[in-house]
Amino acid sequence: MIHNDKVLEDVNALLDYDAIKDFLFMNVINAQTYQQELQTMPHTIVGNLAIVYRVMIKTTDENFCSAKITNQMMDQYGIDVSKLHNDALISSPRIMKPEILPLETLAIGTPKETALQDTERNLVVLTNEHKTDGASTMFYAGVLNDLATKLNHSLYIIPSSTDECIAVCDSSHLDYKHLENMLHEVNDSSLVDPDKKLSDHLYHYDKDEHIFEKAEDYQKRILKQKYSQLLH
Known part of the structure; x- marks a missing residue:
């Protein structure tokens, strides 16, 4: 875990992009629910999700303290959202280390490797070591691709909360409407x-x-795609 006191010592350091860029991490929220707040923050929209950006100020083994990046801070930094996003992609996995584990490991402590063998029925949790603000792990570079490659399946992603999301193997006998109903x-x-x-x-x-x-x-x-293949 990275223990970071540098920014906390001097709050003015929050206005210095070089001082904070290694302590950036991504956070994902619902874009419609937080429509008003998003007007004041740099963000990246994916579907109905919004990736926002925070700076880790201090971490201990029990908790952490962070500050959100605002448009005013961006004016001070003189950078655009794509630069912020790309830097956050690099620093997020270090600040909020990803944890990918089978649901039963999280719930009842089944050994990780045993549970990962039954891929087709597997529910895999994507979060981080803090188990807080962990849903953004799905946007870390390569995370979904590596998991899909390992399980040899495309994935349905259930955005269960801002703390984690659940990946399910996409297979011919899976009814995605059933998953959607479960989410609702x-x-x-x-x-x-x-x-x-x-x-x-x-x-x-x-x-x-x-x-x-x-x-x-x-x-x-x-x-x-199926329809266009029928026409040819």
């Missing part, structure tokens, strides 16, 4: 803290095309 039921229950609710939309990662999109957009794209 969990979101409507008391299982997810309203502040941590991420999305009502299921997502899909296509391992061959390397495309991350809403599941409904994936279904439309596949139907269109």
Whole structure:
């Protein structure tokens, strides 16, 4: 874990991009819910999700303290969102180290490797070592691609909360509508803290095309491809 006191010692250091860029990390929130707040923050929209950016100020083994990057700070830095995003892609895995583990390992402590063998029915949790703000792990460079390659399947992604998301192997006998209903039921229950609710939309990662999109957009794209093949 990176212990960072540098920024905390001098709050003015938050306005110095060179001082904070190694302590940037990505955070993902619902773009519609936080529409107002997003007007004041640099962000990257993916579907109905918004990636926002924070600076880790201090970490201990119990908790961490961070500050969000605002448009005013961006004016001071003199950089654009794509520069911020690319730098955050580099620093995020160091600041918020990714953890990818089978759901039963998280829930009941089944050994990680045993659980990963049953790939088709596997539910894999993507989070970070803090188990907080871990859903953004899915946007780390190569994470979804490496997981899809390891499991040898494209993936459905259930954005279960801002703290984690769940990957499920896409296979011919999987009904994606069932997954979507499951997501809606969990979101409507008391299982997810309203502040941590991420999305009502299921997502899909296509391992061959390397495309991350809403599941409904994936279904439309596949139907269109099948239809155009029929015409030729």
